[in-house]
Amino acid sequence: MRIGHGYDVHQLAENRDLIIGGVTIPYELGLVGHSDADVLLHAISDALLGSVAEGDIGKHFPDTDEAYKDADSKQLLAEVAGIVRAKGYAISNVDSVVIAQKPKLAPYIAEMCQVIAHVLNLSEDQVNVKATTTEKLGFTGRGEGIAAEAICLVEKRTTEE
């Protein structure tokens, strides 16, 4: 069994969609990035890559590559899951937290879990997403950006799997 950890931050700005965990959330600001800036899927991608010592998403999908301009992070996460499987591992579970002062994410969390489980080909009880504010402290508390953190366990597949 191996463990992986991921952390990501994206800035909030006008004229961008807010996409978190593959779910588009109505809000006056969205996250800025080379891709669709899905901060949660990026943290999960980094946790999975870390678990099999495959670096991070910037290594696999460079932000200097036009191929990833406005990329759908669900597609990047699916590719990361393929890397984990190709190294002979199965994902045991993923836990995560989105750090955002606003908007209220609770109404969207069940759908985020469904999307992530679908992309990773897992059951819903293998995926967890939480949300927290930082009580108005720091860059997340001031609403300048949103952060996400993820952790995962992967297990070596047996020959029958």
Ligand SMILES: Nc1ccn([C@@H]2O[C@H](COP(=O)(O)O)[C@@H](O)[C@H]2O)c(=O)n1
């Ligand atoms: N953007 C957010 C942040 C938090 N929540 C939910 O509110 C609960 C309380 O948050 P605290 O930061 O005060 O601990 C938290 O457990 C989340 O369920 C949210 O929906 N959206």
Ligand SMILES: C[C@@]1(CO)OP(=O)(O)OP(=O)(O)OC[C@H]1O
């Ligand atoms: C996802 C990638 C894709 O080019 O771009 P960004 O949307 O800028 O996101 P980041 O979290 O900075 O990770 C780097 C890149 O892999």
